[in-house]
Amino acid sequence: MSDLLANLNPPQLAAVTLPAQHALILAGAGSGKTRVLTTRIAWLISTGQVGPQGILAVTFTNKAAKEMRSRLAAMLPINTRGMWIGTFHGLCNRLLRAHHREAGLPETFQILDSADQLSAIKRLLKNLNVDDEKFPPRELMHFINAHKEQGLRAAQAEAYDHYTSGRVELYTEYEGQCQREGVVDFAELLLRSYELLQRNEPLCRHYQERFRHILVDEFQDTNRLQYAWLKLLAGRGSVSPETPAACVFAVGDDDQSIYAFRGAEIGNMRDLQREFELANVIRLEQNYRSQGNILDAANALIKQNRGRLGKNLWTEAGAGEPIRVFEGLSDFDEARFITEEIAELVRDGMARDQIALLYRSNAQSRVLEHQLFTVGLPYRVHGGLRFFDRQEIKHALAYLRLIANPDDDTAFARVVNFPTRGIGSRSVEALQEAAQRANASLYHAAASLAGKPNTAVTRFIALIETLRAETRDLPLPEVVDHLIEKSGLRQHYLAEKEGQDRLENLDELINAATSFAREEGAPLADGEASATGGPLASFLAHASLEAGEHQAGEGEAAVQLMTVHAAKGLEFDVVFITGLEQGLFPHENAAQEQGGLEEERRLMYVAVTRARHRLYLTHAQTRMLHGQTRYCLPSAFVDELPAELLRKINRAMGAGGQVPAPARAAAGSGWPAATHGLRIGQNVRHARFGVGVIVSTEGAGPEARVQVNFGSAGMKWLALEYARLTPA
DNA sequence: TTCTGAGGTGTTTTT
């Protein structure tokens, strides 16, 4: 017990041992947030204030949930497996599985990930003969999700113009389609379980009375719906105001809010303070992670944002090294510099897995990967194309889904003709019409064709029926194996030239099923029913909710590559923030959005605060983007850092000192002739857009136009006759 | 019905 609280600083100790009341902990980066959260849980349990079953702990990522679980297990001699610790989505899934009937869902309901959701929407538009030029599927998907994240059903959506009333109508149709197919998308998991609790008073009361302490990690990332969900479970919802409220312990950092794009509301922090009448807001401002210079840079950067709750990190550690800034001639050159630095660091004894390469968007990893591969440095990419997102895995899972739930049209459409079995688009269209007439699923429509001469379709149905019968009593891994074999998937990839990797992935899927069955099969702590709709359904849910972080090469110490978003919550001795260029980071799309630049700045803040000892900021003068070379200005965020903390690195021109092609051409004679004395690559100033770089030119004389990259102001084509460009 | 190649298009971040 006293061990538990040892080495906590005063504010941390205060937070951990707060009496039973609502609280908000403003925890800066590296201030021991996760430690406080888990120690709080351990303290509550070990002092007998609450049993493990009375705790509800919510995080955003599976990684954070797992971390919390294992730290807790290390502190307390209890089995944490039955505890309600998980992501919002994971916990909602658990709730809906346990009460699927009350929630109006089939026992084996499936979860659509974003790709599934998009294809479901495309299918819907096709079925309804809606022009997808008029209603772009992606935009529609965003519209639907944004409404769900606000807690709004189609019936409550406001149709303020003609276009929107069309979208609302499609939202209604989409709801119907999902219900018919027995599938739910990510946002639906939350909305559905919120509605379940709201409408079912006894059930809601049951959970309200059960959870005495609700702890929320990364509270700044909650959206409206998640906040409402928390409020309801804490007994502050509309169901039964007289139920004694559970204690909400929210931990967050408004400066690290980087998920506004998926509905996160920083305003929830203020609402929490007001609506829960918080007596306590505890600030954790001592940073145990980064050295002084890094922290000073982070503080200086984030100070430029307005409307912060306010917080200034400090450290007892020394100033440490200056922040290194490097400008490459090209993205390739940047990557080469990075690998050279890493090689040197590793030579000096730095562990490879203590070095992280961060970037704004996934596409940037390619050049870095290429260079790391070339010099033979082991690396690991997080995010990007995940295991469960690979097409062969999706195909295999679709067979599994079809067996668990034949009405899942997304799964049906995916594999009805894969591997090809003579059911082309015409046959599928016919099925779709039949299904729509009967208001039934594709599978149902296809099955009712039995006896008719369309043999390909009936054979497919027979195949699925046979597979279902054959796998009924098999353990999960054998089910997976059997399906891969008998569906013809293995055969198909065996015949394909490039199929080797895919076959390995399919084998890996069987392994994943094996370890899933082993872990899930273990008995739960307090004899609680796992209530998951069977091993198959729970494996499928696992596949949708945890896109599969594990990939090959996990054992080896490797350089870590990931987006800044994925790096949140992690820390490394050495961090490279790469691609610090206007238009990339901050991203040009962010400039259009309300508050977009501030969110980008918070993102930069997150990136900077990942570093313990050494931080590199790198950018390139030119970068291959969308298949063409773009000329880039350094990111404004670099200029926002105090110059005295920075040190520019000029690489000695050694063995690798040859100048890459683009720069050589720009310096010499290779580029297209100048127009009006302006050259590609040249910096220019525009009265309205500010400073930019000329990216390309077109035409000559009075018709001449130049394309200029103004970074956050965007990419513009300007007619030289009118736009008064001056060299900058 | 399936395969192939041409052509057009769009692109941030994630549970």
Added chain:
DNA sequence: CACCTCAGAA
């Protein structure tokens, strides 16, 4: 550049 769609041929 990478993806998808479409048209035309086998």
